[in-house]
Amino acid sequence: MTDPLDSLFSRVLGARIFADRERMRPDYVPDDLPHREGQILKLAEILAPSLKGSRPSNIFIYGVPGTGKTAVTKYVLKKLEAEGRKIGVDLGLAYINCKHDDTNYRVLADLCEAAGERIPFTGLSTSEVFRRFVRLVDASGKMIFAVLDEVDALVKKTGDKALYDLTRINQRLERTRISIVGITNDLKFMEYLDPRVRSSLGEEELVFPPYGASELEDILSRRAAVAFNEDTLDAGVIKLCAALAAKEHGDARRALDLLRISGEIAERNGDPRVTEEHVRMAQREIERDRVVEVVRTMPLHSRILILSLHLLSGKGGKGGSTGELYDLYSSISKNMGLEPLTQRRVSDLINELDMLGIANAKVVSKGRYGRTKVVSLSISTKNLKEALQDDPRVGVLIRR
DNA sequence: CGTCCACAGGAATGACGGGCGG
DNA sequence: CCGCCCGTCATTCCTGTGGACG
Known part of the structure; x- marks a missing residue:
């Protein structure tokens, strides 16, 4: 896996902490997701009927940040798509981050793209895009999965009209179906929704509980095994990262960030190993950045x-x-x-x-x-x- | 066991600014 | 480009309330 040049450079530069820094990045989706087997199974179970051509239930996924909601969803959909390709079922996947694409228009445009047609990013009315989408999906006969990550952002900004339209789409489709996976950090999110949307969107619910300290520790050590070079982490480092992140509501992303930044600090200092002291420095650095950022605005x-x-x-x-x-x-x-x-x-x-x-x-x-x-x-x-x-x-x- | 403190926090309303449709 | 509408910030007025004190 390691590029020979990479290891050459790191030997030359004396920076031998990381073996593969990419794997510590927050948006990296690993191939194994420890302690989420239950959720993976449940999600797969719910979505599997799509392979037989019937419409899976809409799902709603809850969980505080950093509990693996996005990672699990992406993972399962990837597997599903691969399986579909194997047996000749064409599935359309639309992963939409509603924080980024926070207008009805852009969500629809993304969905159209998943269904196989590009939509000009402006110029059409929202309802026109909606009509096109319906026509498109019906014509292609594809099963469409719409993953709406951080839906709460969309609803807070534009109301639940878009969701309402989406849930009603199936009634207008004749040959195919669309299935919605909603992801949110906000546990009370459902209360803001129109009851009709709530009932059709929440056909199935999946809850991601926060990780405990020992689970975080396990996740970190597995990740560290591939991301860090051997014998560059002091004994207590992983445990400390896990403990600190567990205090922050069991946020795995926080734990990984902590470990990565600790490594970067050690590397900057030219230290051969990451120590608990580095972790504490990383903790302070993360907090400082956050506070400065928040206070400034x-x-x-x-x-x-x-x-x-x-x-x-x-x-x-x-x-x-x-x-x-x-x-x-x-x-x-x-x-x-x-x-x-x-x-x-x-x-x-x-x-x-x-x-x-x-x-x-x-x-x-x-x-x-x-x-x-x-x-x-x-x-x-x-x-x-x-x-x-x-x-x-x-x-x-x-x-x- | 009722009182009553020192606020919490909901509702109504207004001022302002910014985006969007026509 | 303009007016309208909507969201945000802020005020005013208000009702609600946990529990130590008497």
């Missing part, structure tokens, strides 16, 4: 809020209540000559920070003394400072 008031939070928890305490936080926030705002936002609004901003993993917010009832939300920062001070640094107005206040 945040509006001024949210930054002031973060700053207030920082000052509040800086004074020894473990965060503070909404009231304390709001008081501090509004006095800072006034000092800067800004009209503070309402408490109501700030309450939403706090929830937002919580969602983004920058703060922890927890409702606590203190009985007689009210009911509040205790908020604390969940990122390191160092990263925070770096993230706020480049803001001319807030940055000044944090150097202290």
